[in-house]
Amino acid sequence: MKFSVMISEGPYTHQASDTAYNFTKAALEDGHECFRIFFYHDGVNNGTRLASPPQDDRNIVNRWSALAKEHKLDLVLCVAAAQRRGIADADEAKRNGKNADNIAPGFRISGLGQLIEAGIQSDRLITFGD
Amino acid sequence: MSETKKFLYVNRKAPYGTIYALEALEVVLIGAAFEQDVSLAFLDDGVYQITKGQDTKDLGMKNFSPTYKALGDYDVNKIYVEQESLDARGLTLDDLLPLTWEDEDDDWAEKDSIKVISATEMAKIMEQSDVVFSF
Numbered sequence: 730m731k732f733s734v735m736i737s738e739g740p741y742t743h744q745a746s747d748t749a750y751n752f753t754k755a756a757l758e759d760g761h762e763c764f765r766i767f768f769y770h771d772g773v774n775n776g777t778r779l780a781s782p783p784q785d786d787r788n789i790v791n792r793w794s795a796l797a798k799e800h801k802l803d804l805v806l807c808v809a810a811a812q813r814r815g816i817a818d819a820d821e822a823k824r825n826g827k828n829a830d831n832i833a834p835g836f837r838i839s840g841l842g843q844l845i846e847a848g849i850q851s852d853r854l855i856t857f858g859d
Numbered sequence: 860m861s862e863t864k865k866f867l868y869v870n871r872k873a874p875y876g877t878i879y880a881l882e883a884l885e886v887v888l889i890g891a892a893f894e895q896d897v898s899l900a901f902l903d904d905g906v907y908q909i910t911k912g913q914d915t916k917d918l919g920m921k922n923f924s925p926t927y928k929a930l931g932d933y934d935v936n937k938i939y940v941e942q943e944s945l946d947a948r949g950l951t952l953d954d955l956l957p958l959t960w961e962d963e964d965d966d967w968a969e970k971d972s973i974k975v976i977s978a979t980e981m982a983k984i985m986e987q988s989d990v991v992f993s994f
Contacts, residue, residue, distance in 0.1 A: 735992075737879075737994075769882065769886075770878060770879065770882055809882075809885060810882060840889065841885060841886050841889040841890070842889055842892070842893070844886065845866075845886070845889060845890045845893045845895070846893075848864065848866060848895075848989075848990035848992075849862060849864055849893065849895065849990075854990050854992075856992065856993055858993075
């Protein structure tokens with residue numbers, strides 16, 4: 730089955746990203762295909778490489794980056810949500826006159842159309858959040 | 860993309876206090892360009908999103924409720940409101956924004972977009988949908 734995931738909560742505050750990660754990993758190991766992981770609302774905070782959680786805790790951002798590399802996942806941060814919350818890649822930083830970017834490896838920033846497309850192209854779209 | 864799916868956007872939260880309602884509306888507006896079969900549902904505190912007379916002046920936040928009136932122009936004209944949620948909050952259809960659309964197959968007659976339905980009927984609509992977004 731081809732699935733996509735929407736994550737609508739930030740890391741650590743909420744379990745959404747953890748559960749989505751475990752779900753995605755299990756589904757991929759089970760032979761399913763992941764079309765896209767879309768991060769919306771505070772979910773875009775899962776894509777900052779500046780997160781530095783304590784060493785004895787899981788690193789949610791790095792875990793997504795590693796899973797993306799292993800399975801060629803398409804991790805998309807919503808551009809409008811990311812702009813509001815200060816998540817930027819080099820292009821976005823330049824466009825908005827910021828002196829730094831903070832996007833983590835394996836993530837990209839794009840529009841909400843990517844979420845709608847995920848709904849159209851996937852057999853199932855699963856939301857993790859409140 | 861030739862495939863058409865039934866999209867249902869479920870709005871469950873109050874318009875202010877959290878950003879979910881505003882960002883949900885942004886998804887609906889973008890999604891409208893994809894020529895899918897779109898429906899909106901308002902239930903729980905989500906019914907407050909489409910109440911009349913919202914005044915956010917003292918909140919320092921933008922009152923985005925006028926945007927819902929534009930949905931008809933985006934061919935988003937199936938708006939379901941749960942009766943039980945209205946009842947629980949002492950609201951009636953008269954408290955809601957008059958959301959309408961123009962039917963091009965009926966000489967552009969202005970028609971109501973809002974349909975108040977029971978929780979049981981809402982469950983059926985959810986079941987019949989291909990893609991359900993819950994905000």
